[in-house]
Amino acid sequence: MKILVAVKRVIDYNVQIRVKEDGSGIVTENVKMSSNPPDDNAIEEAVKIKESGKATEVVIVTVGEEKAQETVRKALAVGADRGIHVKADGVIEPLAVAKILKKIVDKEKPDLIFMGKQAIDDDCNQTGQMLSALLNWPQATFASKIEIKDKKLEVIREIDEGLETIEVHIPVIVTCDLRLNEPRYASLPNIMKAKKKPMETLNASDLDVDITPRVQQIKIEEPPKRKAGVKVANVAELVQKLKNEAKVI
Amino acid sequence: MSVLLIAEHNNKELRPFTFNAITAASQIDTDLHVILIGDNCEDVAKSLSKISLVKKVLHVEAKYYANFLAENFAPLVVKVSENYSHIVCSANTFGKNLMPRISALLDISQVSDIIKVISPDTFLRPIYAGNALVTVKSTDKKKCITIRPTSFDPCELSGGSSPIEKIEATNEFSSSKFIKREEVKSDRPELGTARVVISGGRGMQSGDNFKLINAIADKLNAAIGASRAAVDAGYISNEHQVGQTGKVVVPDLYIAVGISGAIQHLAGMKESKIIVAINKDGEAPIFSVADYGLEADLFEALPQFLEELNKLNTIQK
Numbered sequence: 001m002k003i004l005v006a007v008k009r010v011i012d013y014n015v016q017i018r019v020k021e022d023g024s025g026i027v028t029e030n031v032k033m034s035s036n037p038p039d040d041n042a043i044e045e046a047v048k049i050k051e052s053g054k055a056t057e058v059v060i061v062t063v064g065e066e067k068a069q070e071t072v073r074k075a076l077a078v079g080a081d082r083g084i085h086v087k088a089d090g091v092i093e094p095l096a097v098a099k100i101l102k103k104i105v106d107k108e109k110p111d112l113i114f115m116g117k118q119a120i121d122d123d124c125n126q127t128g129q130m131l132s133a134l135l136n137w138p139q140a141t142f143a144s145k146i147e148i149k150d151k152k153l154e155v156i157r158e159i160d161e162g163l164e165t166i167e168v169h170i171p172v173i174v175t176c177d178l179r180l181n182e183p184r185y186a187s188l189p190n191i192m193k194a195k196k197k198p199m200e201t202l203n204a205s206d207l208d209v210d211i212t213p214r215v216q217q218i219k220i221e222e223p224p225k226r227k228a229g230v231k232v233a234n235v236a237e238l239v240q241k242l243k244n245e246a247k248v249i
Numbered sequence: 250m251s252v253l254l255i256a257e258h259n260n261k262e263l264r265p266f267t268f269n270a271i272t273a274a275s276q277i278d279t280d281l282h283v284i285l286i287g288d289n290c291e292d293v294a295k296s297l298s299k300i301s302l303v304k305k306v307l308h309v310e311a312k313y314y315a316n317f318l319a320e321n322f323a324p325l326v327v328k329v330s331e332n333y334s335h336i337v338c339s340a341n342t343f344g345k346n347l348m349p350r351i352s353a354l355l356d357i358s359q360v361s362d363i364i365k366v367i368s369p370d371t372f373l374r375p376i377y378a379g380n381a382l383v384t385v386k387s388t389d390k391k392k393c394i395t396i397r398p399t400s401f402d403p404c405e406l407s408g409g410s411s412p413i414e415k416i417e418a419t420n421e422f423s424s425s426k427f428i429k430r431e432e433v434k435s436d437r438p439e440l441g442t443a444r445v446v447i448s449g450g451r452g453m454q455s456g457d458n459f460k461l462i463n464a465i466a467d468k469l470n471a472a473i474g475a476s477r478a479a480v481d482a483g484y485i486s487n488e489h490q491v492g493q494t495g496k497v498v499v500p501d502l503y504i505a506v507g508i509s510g511a512i513q514h515l516a517g518m519k520e521s522k523i524i525v526a527i528n529k530d531g532e533a534p535i536f537s538v539a540d541y542g543l544e545a546d547l548f549e550a551l552p553q554f555l556e557e558l559n560k561l562n563t564i565q566k
Binding site for chain 1: 343345347351358375376378379424425426481488496501512541557564
């Protein structure tokens with residue numbers, strides 16, 4: 001069984017982002033970049049399945065600028081076998097990413113596709129579902145537990161009401177929740193070894209996919225700031241203020 | 250052209266965010282139709298037709314629609330989409346799972362999680378966990394939109410009598426099967442729509458200690474929330490998580506207890522009307538968004554809080 005994991009390079013989750021003064025975007029110069037956090041869970045799950053002997057190969061794919069390769073290398077350093085970097089600059093919308101990934105899937109023919117449930121930059125939560133639509137495959141979104149049962153997966157999904165269990169036939173796409181597993185860290189020797197693992201580089205423009213954005217970003221702005229509050233001395237004062245000043249209890 | 254909203258329900262009644270989504274969809278175009286896909290959900294169709302903002306109800310039933318699998322819903326919505334300029338649903342786990350599947354089948358670039366309708370093709374939406382707002386204009390002819398329910402008021406539930414049109418089901422998608430849903434039954438208000446929310450974080454130290462929070466929630470008729478750290482640590486189950494990858498809540502009163510206030514948590518609660526933070530670390534970032542901050546040990550503060558509430562003659566419910 002072959003597993004394809006799609007990853008995205010994003011601004012690190014610990015960075016307090018800044019909006020450009022002219023409203024054209026987010027400041028990315030000299031800002032720490034990392035892999036999208038739930039994508040790390042997707043990588044971990046794929047590597048664990050391979051280690052259990054149920055998969056033979058884990059392939060990592062990313063779509064993005066030159067430096068997006070770093071995200072693929074990081075995945076190779078924790079146990080993935082090879083990488084594919086589809087080069088593309090600027091805003092690539094989820095639908096375009098899904099179309100690019102479909103081209104890769106047509107060639108690689110994986111049995112399982114894993115990715116994070118959502119990217120923490122654009123917060124779209126679309127790509128996995130879109131890819132499964134384009135492939136007419138089942139989708140198991142927001143997965144917090146995956147069990148392989150012969151030609152099927154049993155997946156526990158985190159939903160608003162609690163947990164849902166579904167059974168999906170392979171081939172299938174799984175989008176991973178942060179609670180799926182605990183991603184491991186790469187050791188230094190493995191980081192060195194990862195540099196020698198194969199990495200294929202393609203250009204999005206060579207894949208015969210229209211990636212022109214369909215949603216124009218007119219303006220990006222900071223949200224309104226909350227005005228500073230007060231510190232209260234004790235619980236009695238807190239309850240008095242909630243009752244008589246804020247009038248919420 | 251008209252707007253088509255996909256209703257979220259449990260085959261017995263509408264889920265409450267459908268009412269917020271109806272308000273949002275009617276701001277795009279007043280000719281609003283709602284599609285109800287389910288099994289044995291006649292009563293839900295009737296309650297939809299009574300909503301004054303709804304001009305028509307499309308009702309379709311099949312056994313395999315009972316559990317809302319996107320693989321079954323998407324081809325049906327695509328089939329009826331021809332007469333509509335916009336397809337809309339809530340940006341909760343129901344809509345997040347479903348809408349992109351519809352959108353890709355229609356070759357439309359979806360606009361997710363809008364918080365404001367500026368015009369029928371232009372919307373405001375948060376990005377980077379709400380640390381930036383982007384005004385976007387969709388250039389697709391037809392649009393697929395998910396709306397953030399807490400950014401729109403719920404609609405009136407009466408005043409209408411729109412026609413209910415029965416439509417044909419599409420085929421079952423055989424490679425996906427629903428097994429079970431584990432819903433935690435609670436007498437407390439729903440987290441997403443509660444007037445008061447009290448949330449615990451890593452500072453609670455154990456699941457057992459959440460009983461301190463429960464006691465106050467009982468008193469205030471509050472829903473119970475949690476930070477991701479508390480859910481990850483197993484103190485409380487996932488449906489309580491508030492934040493970028495959990496739920497977004499906008500209550501009148503949000504009480505954060507033992508929560509440091511990572512940007513991912515703030516993303517889920519910073520639009521609340523009044524925010525209270527109780528934390529022993531005076532430097533915790535949660536205090537930067539709190540209207541009232543109490544620097545205290547929560548294990549002393551929570552019992553005192555309950556005691557003070559008990560002294561009050563009346564408490565709003």
